[in-house]
Amino acid sequence: MIIILTSKSIGNNDKGTLTTSSTKKRRDGRDFDELRPLKIEAGVLERADGSAYLEIGDNKVLAAVYGPRELHVRRLLKPNMAILRCRYNMAPFSVEDRKRPGPDRRSVEISKLTAEALNPAVFLEKFPRSTIDVFIEVLQAEGGTRCAGITAASVALADAGIPMRDMVAACAAGKSDGQVIMDLSEWEDKEGEADLPIAMMPRTGDITLLQMDGHLTSDEFEQALDLAIKGCQIIGEEQKNAIKNRYGD
């Protein structure tokens, strides 16, 4: 029998001052439409053809791209275009309780959705019979890792020099403490009422990933979708800045 005397607080800076106004500050002091601090760096790995490192809040994510390269699995080969494969993986030390290494159902699903979110942005038809491999490693997780992964992967694709229609930026919105908010933290995701992660191409506004869990009225859903789109647009600018910082204007 193990008793836990004091549990580690998951959220940071619990202000403990909850007001009833509709634009009350969040648990970590953010406004309802405010992202966590975001940092993106392109070209961080030597061996990969393209790579990116991303921090948003306490999330730390690495993405690497190999390709276009020869595809050895013949049954996956497409004669008229490249395929884009993705592997999303969490480090065993990235979460509070050690995660067993290797893929689980959650990471397999996220890998599939990430590939599908990135697919429409890439000119796959330019590279028939080949593969583009995207690897996402979550080094530290604090809510919103699938969005962080897609955002980083898209910068890594650009860093690899792969022709794209646009960046793919991803951001979640949702509802926590009765308030519709942008970019949920781990605590807001766990304790909140709803989570709506999306990915989009900021230039066209096309949505390439859409998931939701929780409970929202249709009005709240519209608000949340607008917030997520706004988040993607801000993140899209930061993606461009990361590439400019590496390669100049």
Add this chain to the structure above:
Amino acid sequence: MVQSIVPEIIRESVTNLIKKGERVDGRALDEYREISLETGVIKKAEGSARVKIGNTQIVVGAKPQIGEPFPDTPNVGVLITNSELLPMAAPNFEPGPPDERSVELARVTDRCIREGKVVDLEKLTIIPGKKVWMIFMDMHIVDYDGNLFDAAVLGCLAALMTTKVPSTTIEDDEVVIDYEKMVPIPINEQPLMCTMAKIGGELVVDPSLEEDDILEARVSIGIRADGSICAMQKGGSVPFTHEEVLKAVGIAQEKTKELRKFIPQA
């Protein structure tokens, strides 16, 4: 893992340079590449480190859990070392369960850390025979540019030296964990590992990726602070002579002294 193919011309030029006492990147035969080490890089891990030797980069996280001791060692904590050669680290690394190379890396690192008596495992006992701390060391290889062993041992040592576990007390045969009071795990020794490759009959320290690909044989030697030897591993299918082995031990003793200045100060 797919074996990487090295053009014969590169094999020859690298080997000929080494025979003349030179290396492709301009290093001396016994010179390490640039090394950097940061600790505390992962907040969610109770101990962590990011180590770079040249462009080889490993992120190590240590996570303690309470578990049952092995029946044959009821009063000893458990240390488990695991490594993932991520497919992002090199074009010929593939996803999937750890292959023999990854298992060798984890086992050699484990041997150096365990036989080097880094952690006083007996002090990790909570209730003898029932509850002990198990420390999981996970190495995430994110960029592969040769010589994983030395980076792995340095990273694991640094992560362990910064690892804290919550203090525990026993009340009525129940373990009470106090997360407010984190204590460092007891560290005894600080072994380090030095890897040498045999190329063109010469021993070169800290093989780069090119050298790792063409080496005839390699040897990794774990050395404690007092110069004593705690682990060894030979790799590659070319043999070593008696003199070469003794020479390698001498080089490892000298070079690990240099590596020592990167160890975090406790």
